[in-house]
Amino acid sequence: MAEGPTSSGGESGDQSPRSNVREHYRYLPIANINRIMKKGLPANGKIARDAKETLQECVSEFISFITSEASDKCQKEKRKTINGDDLLWAMATLGFEDYIDPLKVYLNRFREIEGDTRGSAKSADGSAKNDGIGAHFGQDIQ
Numbered sequence: 001m002a003e004g005p006t007s008s009g010g011e012s013g014d015q016s017p018r019s020n021v022r023e024h025y026r027y028l029p030i031a032n033i034n035r036i037m038k039k040g041l042p043a044n045g046k047i048a049r050d051a052k053e054t055l056q057e058c059v060s061e062f063i064s065f066i067t068s069e070a071s072d073k074c075q076k077e078k079r080k081t082i083n084g085d086d087l088l089w090a091m092a093t094l095g096f097e098d099y100i101d102p103l104k105v106y107l108n109r110f111r112e113i114e115g116d117t118r119g120s121a122k123s124a125d126g127s128a129k130n131d132g133i134g135a136h137f138g139q140d141i142q
Helices: 018-027 030-038 049-076 084-093 097-114
Strands: none
Touching: 018 084, 030 049, 084 097
């Protein structure tokens, strides 16, 4: 198996402390991955460490893949901010059409809660919201 997210080596072979910090921030926290994975298991179910780390890598790569496509679109349109609509466009472009409708529902509910329908998560005073999107919805969105 390839080097996991907790290994000390970077892909470029750079062993500096700075490369380890970059590697650390490249992945979602393993505790979040673990919590999500456990929701799909019986109470006594166990998850191997390498399974968590593999999923951590895959999820992070998927996010980078979608975000990169959305970023390219924004650059072509001479915009600096990626919004939810850009991410949905990127997912459709990359072949993830089956996820678009549920994500539109999620995004619209988020915008309703935030009081914003323009496509960004800014409040009426122009300041960016610091809340996580999932905190607004709990477990009722499937």
